[in-house]
Amino acid sequence: MLKACLNGSRTRSEHPGLPVTPDQLAAAAREAVEAGADALHLHPRGRDAAESLRAADVAAAVSAVRQACPGIPVGVSTGLWITARDVSARRDLVEGWSALRAFERPDFASVNLSEPGRLELAATLHTIGIGVEAGVWSNRDAQLLASARPAGIIRVLVEIIDVPPENAVAEADAILREFGDPGVPVLLHGEQEACWPVLRHAVALGLDTRIGLEDTLTGPDGGPVTGNADLTRRARELINT
Template sequence: MTWWIKACLNGARRPDEHPAVPLTPAQLATAAAATAAAGAAAVHVHPRDGDGLETLDAGAVGAAVTAIRAAVPGMPVGVSTGLWIAAGDPDRRSTEVGRWATLPPSARPDFASVNLSEPGFAELATVLRAAGIAVEAGVWSVADALALGRASVLRVLVEIIDAPAENAVAEADAVLAALDAANSSAPRLLHGENSACWALIRHAARLGLPTRIGLEDVLTAPDGTSVNDNAHLVRLAALEQLRV
């Protein structure tokens, strides 16, 4: 059995960190198609502007989503709303994301991630829903989980950030327990980054939870060797799940 895997294609990574990091709409589309062929069920991307910088600009978001949908019809496409992309300004972020409603439905993301730890979660969730875009809640801690409570979201991203591998599973279990305590019934996805990534891929499999993998989260295989690209990571994640 394999579990649902979302491919996170680029994040804030730069090509000097890994040559296969996709930036342009065409590159994102090619990477998305390759991950779909490798078994990914959805993609999460950080659209870029003409200088390769992360952006919330409606034109850039629409171009990325349109290219991916053309390459992989039917694959759900999600984007980031990380507050850093708007230079830490929640009002600017809401304004820019609000312009996504002007995009044709075919160019709008299916979902967008919104981090509980960043100011303006509730306001931005309202803006996204008004545009017909589902909300993924990024939950990084027990405090985030309790703050989310019973909010209605597409799914909860249990994201263990900056944790050493040896602590990652315990931290994830604490967040999952807090979601239970808060009576959150939203579907959950569990993942980590860098050294904690692979331990949490395996833990998600043990718990029967969806997970995610891609160059946003990690640049190496479970044995520490380099990977070729996002599709390579998806294949490795599927193998890790089967070994659990």
């Protein structure tokens, strides 16, 4: 499975093709799916373009993308930075998603195991029928996954973050060894300069992976890209090789 991660925490000053509004996300999602994406991950924004967990903002983004890409799974972030690390505020906002109609509600949401409130957040998502992607960033996170499995987990996201590209594959292997077989699919990806080495490693291991402007602004050759569809197309070519 190849997931397109459309925007993350980036701003349009970093790349002119970064999608922010619901309409922009819908267009970017459609192009990414046409280029070979099997699933989508996005960070909804408010009217001020800041990341948001408000039910209305989540509904606007998710429903626009669903209309553009019928049948494609859509997920969102629950990163604690979105609420300025306020665990209670995040919990309350995510609980508000229970009022969303089916087409406004994401299929899954990522829960970073390094963040406080992770198990309670996973339980909330599970209760309202949203799948949980457990974000594992380190060996410590992998140990947490093994000792306290979040409710409703549908996938493990092994995310290689802030690691030099020459060390990224070894770091990925160390984390994967730490938790062994989680009984659900594993998606492995990196960011910035480590993005493409880790993507290639995921393909070699037969794991799910992802690509998009959230993770990198350059292609496998280090050159600039036009947007999410360009990245997705290049990743799909590597997968199919």
